[in-house]
Amino acid sequence: IRAIRGRDFITLMDYTTEEIKYLLNLARDLKSRYYQGERHSNVLMGRTLLMIFEKPSTRTRVSLDVAATQLGMHVIYSNPQELQLGRGETIADTARVVDRFVDAIAARVYKHESLVEMARYAVAPVINALSDKEHPLQALADALTLWEIKGRLEGLRVAFVGDGDNNIAHSLMIIGAKLGWEVRIISPKIYWPTKFNELLTEDVKRTGANIMISDNTEDVRGTDAVYTDVWVSMGMETEAEERRKIFRPYQVNAELMRKAGPQAVFMHCLPAHRGEEVMDDVIDGPQSVVWDQAENRLHTAKAVLLSLLA
Ligand code: CP
Ligand code: NVA
Numbered sequence: 001i002r003a004i005r006g007r008d009f010i011t012l013m014d015y016t017t018e019e020i021k022y023l024l025n026l027a028r029d030l031k032s033r034y035y036q037g038e039r040h041s042n043v044l045m046g047r048t049l050l051m052i053f054e055k056p057s058t059r060t061r062v063s064l065d066v067a068a069t070q071l072g073m074h075v076i077y078s079n080p081q082e083l084q085l086g087r088g089e090t091i092a093d094t095a096r097v098v099d100r101f102v103d104a105i106a107a108r109v110y111k112h113e114s115l116v117e118m119a120r121y122a123v124a125p126v127i128n129a130l131s132d133k134e135h136p137l138q139a140l141a142d143a144l145t146l147w148e149i150k151g152r153l154e155g156l157r158v159a160f161v162g163d164g165d166n167n168i169a170h171s172l173m174i175i176g177a178k179l180g181w182e183v184r185i186i187s188p189k190i191y192w193p194t195k196f197n198e199l200l201t202e203d204v205k206r207t208g209a210n211i212m213i214s215d216n217t218e219d220v221r222g223t224d225a226v227y228t229d230v231w232v233s234m235g236m237e238t239e240a241e242e243r244r245k246i247f248r249p250y251q252v253n254a255e256l257m258r259k260a261g262p263q264a265v266f267m268h269c270l271p272a273h274r275g276e277e278v279m280d281d282v283i284d285g286p287q288s289v290v291w292d293q294a295e296n297r298l299h300t301a302k303a304v305l306l307s308l309l310a
Pocket of ligand 1: 270
């Protein structure tokens with residue numbers, strides 16, 4: 001595999017199947033060592049991770065901080081308002097400056113292009129902590145969760161129900177294309193993913209993956225997992241009312257899970273809007289694996305930091 005060290009982690013499209021499997025294997029190994037009592041190592045001692053988050057975050061912020069700390073790193077967290085970014089200093093200038101101080105930058109941004117701009121001016125790896133387009137750290141944790149539960153990484157069938165053109169849906173398609181999954185995006189037509197499936201044509205050909213787009217919730221039948229996410233992503237608040245109406249038939253409730261079948265687990269990147277995209281009895285029910293997904297954010301974050309920096 002190509003060396004991962006020193007690279008950016010902005011999109012999984014830049015990573016090969018082998019590299020993604022390497023990251024997942026490493027995460028699994030780190031998780032088992034963690035369970036055996038290894039809480040701390042000094043591999044990355046003396047290194048600093050800067051986190052700049054334009055939007056709120058619980059899982060990504062805390063898991064990255066804990067992951068870095070457990071590897072011996074020092075972490076600085078800030079929102080742009082507390083940096084000169086908030087007063088108009090450009091991303092390019094900010095990146096050139098902090099690049100002289102820190103070893104990695106994790107950023108959560110409204111515009112994916114901001115990450116690309118940051119990476120252009122920083123030699124240090126830039127890690128996507130969520131953008132409008134992708135959430136690669138989440139996709140890694142999702143793949144690890146499915147691997148643990150289904151006992152295999154290849155040939156999985158995952159239905160994503162809801163906003164088919166959001167960051168989570170995109171990242172699921174990307175990792176699915178890389179790992180040879182059947183990914184069914186089930187979404188109202190106006191929210192079908194734009195351009196993402198075309199970008200994945202080569203991966204799909206190579207791995208035998210199948211990316212299916214439909215507006216029919218019947219297509220959850222027989223899948224290994226039913227995945228959903230909020231109808232109103234951060235930054236989409238002005239469309240909230242309209243989205244709640246349009247996505248209503250795509251709610252994941254007991255009836256939809258029955259349609260999917262007992263073999264299907266329920267997945268959600270969280271935070272959930274209970275009563276909207278998912279009902280309590282599903283997210284709290286026996287098919288739900290959402291807490292395992294959240295837990296795996298720590299171990300996959302550690303795998304990413306280690307691979308980029310060690
Ligand atoms: N799933 C996820 O990224 O959650 P946060 O927004 O809490 O980081
Ligand atoms: N699609 C959601 C994911 C949050 C983790 C959002 O962007 O708000």
